[in-house]
Amino acid sequence: MAITLAQVRAFERIARLGSFHAAAHHIGITQPSISHRIQDLEAILATDLFLRNGPKVTLTADGHSFLEYADRLLETADEATVRFKKRNPLLGLLRLGVSESFAHICLSDLMTRLEQQYPKLKTSVTVGDTGMISALLNEHQLDIAVISEPGVASHIHRVPIGRNELAWIASSRLKLPSGILTPADLAQNHIIVSPHTARLHTTMTNWFSMGGTAPSRVSTCNSLSVTLSMIRSGFAIGLVPVRLVADELQRGELVAVPVTVPVESHRVFLCYQIVEFGPDLEAIVGLTKELIAHHQLFR
Template sequence: MNLRFIETFLWIVRLGSFSAAAEKLNATQASISNRIATLERELGVQLFDRESRNVTLTPVGRAAVPKAEEIIRAANEFREAIASPTTLKGTVSIGTIDSIVHSFLPHLFERVQERYPGIAIDLNVDTSLNVAREITDRKIDLALIMGPVPDPALINLELGTYRCVWVANPKYGLHGRRLSFEDLCGYPIFAFSKGSAPHHGLLKQFRDEGLDPPTISNSNSLATIMRLASDGLGIAPLPRVILDEHLASGKLVQLDVFPAFKPLTFHAVYPDHPDNLLPSIIAVMAAEVSLSMADA
């Protein structure tokens, strides 16, 4: 029995259509249909109801899903345990955010390249909200974001918590003394993308201090925020782990603000699916790398 045909069966079930499975597996829809027809002939059963407009499993098809998952999971575990990492090939699509790109992602890439040189990574950088949508819709294999994503079909692996600090160009003369949120209201503020958890958290901190939130300019690019703050165009809360170079050069100084900005907690999110072995392995690698750098 062809394992690829069983995998195709599971992808159709998971994505809900022959066409979506064809796109995911880089095959034609006719090829996908032929694989299922061949599998059904070998088993002597009908797995899908062809008379329905939507892809619908027959009772036998529904019973076959957990067994098929066991087969694929066992095959992948066997391959991972026995095969040389250098023989594993393929592409893993990862969605992530700017905070991770500027913190532990380069170290993760280095580790993946060392262990799995045949694995290519298709990387997309966006907001946590958009990446969470993509992993929920199964458009990517792995999400590295500010999570978790509440979906029973997804695994959320915590990657650690990163401390955030307020920084500014030294020209403002704000360093060396305790600052309140009321003190911050008199300066332009750059912060995380609008609608993100850190953005909502920042607004809440001002309200908790009995203050109307000031005008806050937003960006999902930490490089942009750092550049604007370094050029003296405003103050900003940023992950401490990414600031070493800017603080050492004197372009930015760390401010003593109370209460402190809420730390960022990252998660690796991936579908709990038997053919998702490589994304799950990379998620564990991400946890190892990230937790070694987390400081909160």
């Protein structure tokens, strides 16, 4: 037998009000009904929760311990009820999906602003590529996301927010041929890129195809941070968002490899579940767009 919320609520009301009669009246049930709930709860927990002394009751040591659990259970249940009745993820847990570009540049600011405006908000952040984030949105496992070229279903609304400029990036210590390189020239080098589920991988493949060639050695990495670390070390050349390496390009630590075939930029969208859209979620959409513009993340 499992604990029910009805039992937990009965226990919490008795503990707060000091009697079975007062708790039953508050909940709107009979005193025998509330007594039965507590008997079942004590049987499940295999302990006494109350010391009975006439109409008044006091908590046992185990009762005091269980009250902490009861408060947390009821708070979570109440949050869930409000969250789904009002269809507003900002009243409970906001499930946010973001690309690594957004995570590196804007996520910290977004979390700070959300904390200021919604101090009780809990967040669950998933950082991933287009394929992963799109799938989670389609499966209703995310409320809102910032991703490139999303493949999302009709229950997801897409708001265009810019283009993610890409370039072939290499360490300045890497010895590359001089001049502007063709896809065939670059294909002779070790290439590192995101996995097949990522839009970056598709863009890389298409870019070489347009040049009538294919790279001879391709490594994949599902972390853009690690990919950049490998590029910095001279391990490989990578196709990455320019904004992420702007400072290093300016300092000359990394170089954008000049190429004959332009690299396609990615359209970036802010996506959210249509059924959950309301004034608060609209505010988050506006805030996200504001931060992207402030950090000049996309063009």
